[in-house]
Amino acid sequence: MLKATDLRLTFNPGTPIETQALRGMSLEIPTGQFVTVIGSNGAGKSTFLNAVSGEQKVDSGTIEIDGIDMTRQPVWGRARHVARVFQDPLAGTCEDLTIEENMALAKMRGERRGFSFAVKPALREEFRAQIATLGLGLENRLSDRIGLLSGGQRQAVSLLMAALQPSRLLLLDEHTAALDPRTAAFVLELTVRIVAEHKLTTMMVTHSMRQALDVGQRTVMLHQGRVVLDVSGKEREGLDVHHLLDMFEKVRGEKIDDDALLLG
């Protein structure tokens, strides 16, 4: 369970370019729930995700995962509980390492790393079986440098890597945004499958309202650094993109054009 309470963060305080990225952002995600997060440019979705992962320190507020206070933990200290897939397909893997070495790295996420060989034969077979489920023919290329794969293939492997080791929270940061539509659909389908298979508590930031409604059980909309809309269950089932837009206007009392949300 993720419990973020009253997060506040201001970039460049006291300067003309001061930006209040988070203004009392609070969100609770119960164990096993798949939440999608949308919002326009500068709404604070990426900042919030970075705050939860630890890449961005907050000015105030607390972040708890399953009751453990993570607010002051560095990124590597949270890794035991938090798995993450980045927006940039190149960011989630080490291009100089082989596919199996990347997977071995993820297999030990948050664990003490010792002096035994990282890729043992038994582990290699496990990786081979795992990667075969992608249906991309990568099972015979385990010792290839991952830099040789396409962005979509690397993103699919990143997703697989995120689930190699149990986590209390999976963070997906617009992880299909940089892919072509067909690959994006494939990676999204894979996401849904992996999340269901491992019953992962998931927060997916997305640029697409369509995607936000299609996957997961709950959708949260951010605006100006806090939650302005939170729909789930029956209410969410009947929703369409234009409903979401209407609701947004109603909540904020201002008009917003679709593009700003789609491109955000």
Next chain:
Amino acid sequence: MSLYTLLGALEIGLIFSLVALGVYISFRLLRFPDLTVDGSFPLGGAVAATMIAAGHDPFTATIAATLAGAIAGLITGWLNVSLKIMDLLASILMMIALYSINLRIMGKPNVPLITEPTVFNLLQPEALADYVFRPLLLVFVVLAVKLALDGFFATQSGLAIRATGSNARMARAQGVNTGMAILAGMALSNALVGLAGALFAQTQGGADISMGVGTIVIGLAAVIVGESLLPSRKLYLATIAVIVGAIVYRFFIALALNSDFIGLQAQDLNLVTAVLVTVALVVPRLRAHWSGKRVS
């Protein structure tokens, strides 16, 4: 070129292949431009020579020199990781600090080792001449170091260090304490350089305060020459390439300086190095150009 000069070149080439392996770890695996080696090489020599001259066992002295190098690397890493000083600058600071430290250790600008025991003359069998035995022993040392490095960088900890250099953000997201990984990598890198300095002092008749000048250039030259001779991303091939690079580099230097018809002399050493590195940098591009491929 006589057999004597040939074996001499091999001997120095093998010693500098340890430097080159260290430079490979910092520059290539960690992507940390580390000039500390110009200080940690003479540091290794100073510690070993001073201890041997004071009557200590040469093996203990060599191990102490290796540890001294590791500490120098640790401090450079600490300046970068904890004090947030830019990597290159941190290593330059450490390099100039080591100049004074080395003078302090030796107490004078040089410590000769003429009649004192060294790891080489202690192990040398009666049947072999010293100039044959030294390169022979070094081959074993370098091979052992290479295999140990290959093994280490295939372990979970070694992988964490490589991941830190390749993609620090991803490494942190996988729970790697990247600061510690940099410290460990820098310590390992400079330990090898310290070891090389200790062996160099014991083969060249002592340590000298100026023995470190240009060490980084020689190390980088070896890495670059090796990579252009044997381009490979596989670690066990890359470490071979680096060792071969260091030896080839020394052979070219010896060839250039010992061929009377070229007319080069000892003071032309740095010029020859610069030309050699330039050639090594250009050849891969030309090769790619001829085979019709583009290089980035």
